[in-house]
Amino acid sequence: xxxxxxxxxxxxxxxxxxxxxxxxxxMLGYILHKDYEVIYAENGKEAxxxxxxxxxxxxxxxxxxxMPEMDGFTLLEQLKKDVQLRTIPVIVLTSEKPAExxxxxxxxxxxxxxxxxxxxxxxxxxxxxxxxxEDKMMIKDTERDALTGLYNKQFFFKYAQHIDKxxxxxxxxxxxxxxxxxxxxxxxxxxxxGDKVLKLVAExxxxxxxxxxxxxCRVEADTFYLYCEHQEDYNPLIExxxxxxxxxxxxxxxxxxxxxxxxxxxxxxxxxxxxxxxxACDRIRENFSTSIAFYDMELHRSMIYxxxxxxxxxxxxxxxxxxxxxxxxxxxxxxxxxxxxxxALVRWKHPELGMLNPESFIPLxxxxxxxxxxxxxxxxxxxxxxxxxxxxxxxxxxxSVNVSRIDIHDSGxxxxxxxxxxxxxxxxxxxxxxxxxxxxxxxxxxxxRVVQELRDCxxxxxxxxxxxxxxxxxxxxxxxxxxxxxxxxxxxxxHKDAKSYRLVEIIMDIAGYLDVPVIAEGVEVEEQLKLVKxxxxxxxxxxxxxxxVPPSEFECLLQ
Ligand code: C2E
Ligand code: CA
Ligand code: CA
Numbered sequence: 001x002x003x004x005x006x007x008x009x010x011x012x013x014x015x016x017x018x019x020x021x022x023x024x025x026x027m028l029g030y031i032l033h034k035d036y037e038v039i040y041a042e043n044g045k046e047a048x049x050x051x052x053x054x055x056x057x058x059x060x061x062x063x064x065x066x067m068p069e070m071d072g073f074t075l076l077e078q079l080k081k082d083v084q085l086r087t088i089p090v091i092v093l094t095s096e097k098p099a100e101x102x103x104x105x106x107x108x109x110x111x112x113x114x115x116x117x118x119x120x121x122x123x124x125x126x127x128x129x130x131x132x133x134e135d136k137m138m139i140k141d142t143e144r145d146a147l148t149g150l151y152n153k154q155f156f157f158k159y160a161q162h163i164d165k166x167x168x169x170x171x172x173x174x175x176x177x178x179x180x181x182x183x184x185x186x187x188x189x190x191x192x193x194g195d196k197v198l199k200l201v202a203e204x205x206x207x208x209x210x211x212x213x214x215x216x217c218r219v220e221a222d223t224f225y226l227y228c229e230h231q232e233d234y235n236p237l238i239e240x241x242x243x244x245x246x247x248x249x250x251x252x253x254x255x256x257x258x259x260x261x262x263x264x265x266x267x268x269x270x271x272x273x274x275x276x277x278x279x280a281c282d283r284i285r286e287n288f289s290t291s292i293a294f295y296d297m298e299l300h301r302s303m304i305y306x307x308x309x310x311x312x313x314x315x316x317x318x319x320x321x322x323x324x325x326x327x328x329x330x331x332x333x334x335x336x337x338x339x340x341x342x343x344a345l346v347r348w349k350h351p352e353l354g355m356l357n358p359e360s361f362i363p364l365x366x367x368x369x370x371x372x373x374x375x376x377x378x379x380x381x382x383x384x385x386x387x388x389x390x391x392x393x394x395x396x397x398x399x400s401v402n403v404s405r406i407d408i409h410d411s412g413x414x415x416x417x418x419x420x421x422x423x424x425x426x427x428x429x430x431x432x433x434x435x436x437x438x439x440x441x442x443x444x445x446x447x448x449r450v451v452q453e454l455r456d457c458x459x460x461x462x463x464x465x466x467x468x469x470x471x472x473x474x475x476x477x478x479x480x481x482x483x484x485x486x487x488x489x490x491x492x493x494x495h496k497d498a499k500s501y502r503l504v505e506i507i508m509d510i511a512g513y514l515d516v517p518v519i520a521e522g523v524e525v526e527e528q529l530k531l532v533k534x535x536x537x538x539x540x541x542x543x544x545x546x547x548x549v550p551p552s553e554f555e556c557l558l559q
Contacts, residue, residue, distance in 0.1 A: 012037045013059035013130055018047040018075070019093065020067040024114070028062060028093075031119040032126065044070025048078055051085060059130050061090045062112070065099055076106035089133040091125065109133070145218045147195060148202030153225075156217035160227045160270050163215070170213070174261040174270065175226040175234070176277040177201065177241075179254060180285075182222035189252075197245065197254055198222065204244035208237050225274055234260060238291045257284050261295045279303065306364050308353075313370055316348060317377055323347045324381045325548035326399070328557055329519060329541045332533055339557055340539060341398040341432065344382040345548045346374060371404045378402070379420050383431060385551055387424040393558045400432040400462060408435070408450050414457065428458030434485070436464040444475060452480045462519070467507050476514060484511050486537065488522030495527040501535075508535045 015036045017028045020043055029038050039054070041047035044067055051058060065072035072092065079085045089109040094100060100111050109129050112122055143155040151159065163172065179185070179197060186194040198218070205216045205224060214228025231237075238258060245254045259281025261273045268276075280293040316322060325345050330337040348356040365371040382399045390396045407413055421431060433454060451461055462483040467490055486507060493500035511518045520532035523542030532540060546557070 014039065014054065014057045015126065016041060016047065016050055016054070016058060016061045018042075018044070018061060018067070018072070019064040021064075024064065024093070024116075027116055028122075031116070031122055035123065036126070043067045044072060044075035044078075047075055051079070051088065055085060055088060058088055059133070060126060061088060062093055062126075063090050063108075064093045065103070073102065073106060076103060076108060080107045087133070087137065089129050091129055148199055148218050150202050150205070150224070151215060151217040153217055153219045156215060156219075156225060156227070157270060159215050163227065164270070171230040171264055172214075172227055173230050174273040174277045175228065175237075176259040176274060176281045177205070177224040177226065178257055178259075178281050179222040180257060180288075181255075185252070185254070194222075197249070200245045200248055201241060201256065204241045207244070208240055223278075227270070230262060230264075234258060234292055255288065256291065257281055258292050259283075259295065260292060263295070276300075309361050309364060310368065310370065312350070313365070313373060316350070317373055321349050321351065322374060322377055322381075323349050323550065324378055324385070325550055326385070326554045327541060327548035328546050328554070329400075329539050330545055331538060332529070332540050333538050337540070337545065339397070341400060342554065343400045343434070343541065343548070344378055344385075344402070346378050366404055366406065369406055371406055372410065375402065375404055375407055376416065379417065379431070383420045383424040383426055386426060386430045389555070389558060393555075395558060396426075396430060397558065398430050398432055398460075400434050402464070403433045403435050405436075408447055413450070414453060417454075417459070418457065428460075432460045432462055432483075434462045434464040437466050437468060437487075448478060448480065455480050455482070465521075466511075466518075476510065481514070481516060483519060483539075484514070484516050485519045485521050485541075486532075491520050491522045491528055491532060491542070492524075494531045495525070501531060504532070505535050508537070512536070 013036055015032055015038050017025050017032075017038055018041045019025050019028070025040050025042075029040070032038050036059075039050065041050050046069070047061070047063070048070070051061065063072045063075065076090065076092075079088065079090065086107060090107065091110045091112055092100070092103040092108045093112050093114060094103070095114040103111070109132070110125055112125060116122060143151055145152050160172075163170065179201065182194065182197070185197060201222075201224060202216075202218065205226060209216060209226070209228065212228050212231065214226055216224060216226045216228075218224050238256065241256050242254075245256070259277040259279065261277035261280070265273070276295040276299075280295040280299060283299065284290045284293045323346070325347055326342040327345060328339055329341045329343065331340040346358055346362075348358075348361060350356055362371065362374070365374055379401050382401050386396065386399055403413075410416070417431065417433075418428075421427060435451070455461055460482045461480065462485055463479070463481045464485045465487045466484045468487040486504070490500065490504050490507065494504050495501075508518065517538045518536070519539040519541055520528075520537040521541050523529050523532060523540050523544045525544060528542075529540060529544055
């Protein structure tokens with residue numbers, strides 16, 4: 001974008017008068033000099049030199065057409081070609097009608113006819129053109145993003161609307177571009193580096209849009225929108241971006257991903273279309289092998305489905321639609337397996353969608369915080385269950401409940417758990433807490449503190465899905481835990497090859513180093529059972545013994 005020195009005060013504007021006849025120069029100078037700073041040139045060539053020199057300050061050029069060296073038309077042509085110069089307004093001085101049309105085509109803003117008779121008219125025209133051009137510059141400034149020179153969001157959507165209205169026959173696509181881990185780049189390499197990346201992305205988007213009809217903007221931070229003519233393939237755009245960036249930045253490798261909404265849907269508004277493209281783009285956030293995602297029917301359906309579940313959750317809690325199933329955990333160190341505890345696992349008996357597995361709603365609710373409603377519900381049910389079994393069978397079987405990452409951030413967590421126990425006449429020995437390994441990921445210090453507090457008041461804390469996360473040994477040694485639950489992935493392969501078995505041995509070594517017992521999860525067949533026992537797992541949970549079952553079925557195991 002051209003940033004031009006813009007006069008917003010009342011200082012005198014600079015006007016260039018170009019005419020080979022001295023009498024004409026003098027006359028215009030005389031008319032203008034009270035209001036304007038006037039400079040002169042005697043032909044096109046001289047004028048071009050002056051314009052280049054003074055372009056930042058120049059408000060207007062008054063241009064004669066017939067001159068030696070370089071005539072007015074040629075000068076107009078030269079100005080039109082140059083992006084830096086073509087915004088300077090030119091008024092043509094002429095006495096011939098046909099010349100007016102030609103100069104208009106070459107970009108002239110207005111005409112003053114010779115001979116100059118009414119100074120007032122000349123002054124009025126000059127003032128009007130100067131004002132108009134300054135207004136235009138002002139608009140130019142506010143329609144653009146200062147860093148990248150792309151449009152800003154408001155202007156972009158206005159422009160897109162304009163395209164829809166006047167180019168109805170054109171099928172347009174909505175693209176959302178995003179830079180992976182941009183905030184990290186900013187943090188690690190500094191804001192200046194971040195800005196450089198943003199500018200490079202913008203520049204390459206602009207280059208792409210030279211050949212393809214479309215507009216673009218930076219909506220916020222590292223998110224770019226493109227509204228462009230429908231393309232079958234957007235790989236060339238991604239390639240151009242990646243190549244363009246890596247030509248300037250060798251390391252670190254910058255990765256750009258893109259979401260596309262390309263459905264020919266006249267009814268959906270542009271803002272919604274871009275929302276959908278953004279959803280597609282977000283879907284490949286952590287997926288380094290894919291750079292382009294389309295908003296398709298599958299995503300559409302899953303969106304609708306998610307919205308539905310979010311809508312229904314409150315009613316589900318009120319109407320007890322959530323069911324808690326129990327899966328036994330056996331101690332396998334003795335000659336015969338012995339029931340040791342159970343894990344509470346939730347299901348949703350939805351009145352219209354049927355029985356839903358936790359996989360279809362837990363991740364969704366973990367993302368928006370609603371998981372707390374479910375967890376709290378399950379903890380209460382589980383505590384009631386332990387109490388009722390105690391009454392009925394005289395045994396107090398401990399039950400493990402799942403605790404989400406989000407629960408850890410709840411400052412009332414400990415009190416909630418304790419009050420649930422109290423209501424049911426239980427102690428912390430009856431409710432074990434399962435936290436997944438990855439839950440420790442983001443804010444380690446806080447997690448350690450919260451978990452330690454829970455253990456201090458007597459809760460046993462189990463680390464779920466151990467081995468699936470990326471905890472360093474150093475971090476593991478600091479985690480306050482009582483039990484490790486070996487991730488099912490490892491167990492499922494343990495009997496398949498020597499390598500998988502060896503891997504489990506290594507994990508067992510770590511557990512040994514941490515000095516905590518291990519529960520093997522997902523044991524389905526006898527071979528697996530034998531091997532997990534061999535490597536030293538003390539406890540086993542899995543279909544080999546029992547699937548998670550409703551309380552009534554579980555009672556058979558208690559009798
Ligand atoms: P998880 O905590 O790792 O629970 C174990 C999952 O493994 C359960 O799946 C269980 O049915 C399954 N499983 C157990 N043994 C076997 C086996 O031998 N073979 C196979 N293939 N699978 C086995 P489920 O019940 O579908 O639960 C899935 C996940 O949903 C749980 O994984 C847990 O992360 C989450 N979840 C379940 N209930 C709750 C809850 O109340 N709160 C929270 N926050 N998450 C829950
Ligand atoms: Ca669990
Ligand atoms: Ca698990």
